[in-house]
Amino acid sequence: MTQPDIHLFTAATMNGYKPVIFLEEAGVPYDLTPIDFSKQEQKAPAFLQISPNGRIPAIVDRGNGDFPAFESGAILWYLAEKYACFLPIDAKARSEVLQWVMFQMGGVGPMMGQAMYFQRIAAPNGEEHPFAINFPSPKPIPAQNAMPFGEWSLVDNVHLFMRRPFWTVRGFAVFGHAGRSP
């Protein structure tokens, strides 16, 4: 039996869901290796060849010379181009989607990750730092300032950005984070 092109390395986390959502929504075959953080599998030398930052998600595209990709936003972008879906072709529409993917990657994701670390890991372990805990965490964006269609506001209305006509890699990038607050 032929193997699917995409082999995914992931775990059940907010970033880990992103390529899974893409692959399921696109209906393309893939297989996956679950990465067990408790065993530090994300830092194993073989995995670092695929994901140099030692984090999930990552993919290997067997259909493209075993091309490796890490960083969830870059993976979504790569998959969108490979399968020609969930990323508009028109330059302005495409840029608009990618602006929000970048916003998620550079803002929402890291800020929520850091907030969660200080609130849920450091504090219960005796490292309670109010300065870090009170550092501004991502706030809902007023709908009128969000998407032209009111499609997406950060955490206050998950189902709006999921509406099918607007379902692109932008939605896949924010889905895992949108329903949670640090």
Ligand SMILES: N[C@@H](CCC(=O)N[C@@H](CS)C(=O)NCC(=O)O)C(=O)O
């Ligand atoms: N910017 C990266 C973040 C990836 C990331 O933080 N992954 C976490 C899980 S959500 C991870 O692998 N953590 C394990 C570790 O840091 O050792 C992306 O979007 O792919």
